[in-house]
Amino acid sequence: MLGLSFCLAMAAGFAGPAAAQDSAVRLNQLHDALHLTADQEAAWRDYSAAIGASPQAEARRAATQRMLPQLATPRRLALLEATMSQDLVDFHRQAGAVRAFYARLTPDQQATFDRQTTAAASNRSGS
8 A cells, every 4th residue: 555545445434554564564565676766765655644644534434434424314414425525625635745755756766656656556455
């Protein structure tokens, strides 16, 4: 789950501790595969911080899930819409971080990033 695929997964929510650990492993693998220069490390830190799981977003999704069964349909729809709207705001922030980091990479590193993040998305969707 890296890059945009990571953002999509986070926007979809419901990632548990095992998924977070798997994401951390994949993030470390991506870092190693990119062979970043010292000048790129600050951009990496910004990128990895921005795409990380948000405790606020996780709490928001958990609260939504707890509340849904107790609400009438129109209120459920309103709650889901509000949750999805905030998830979209989070996605745009994360996508911006991905774009900013990607722009700092060399063409070879971009190709590596594309391969690694596509593989992460493919592995997750095949589960």
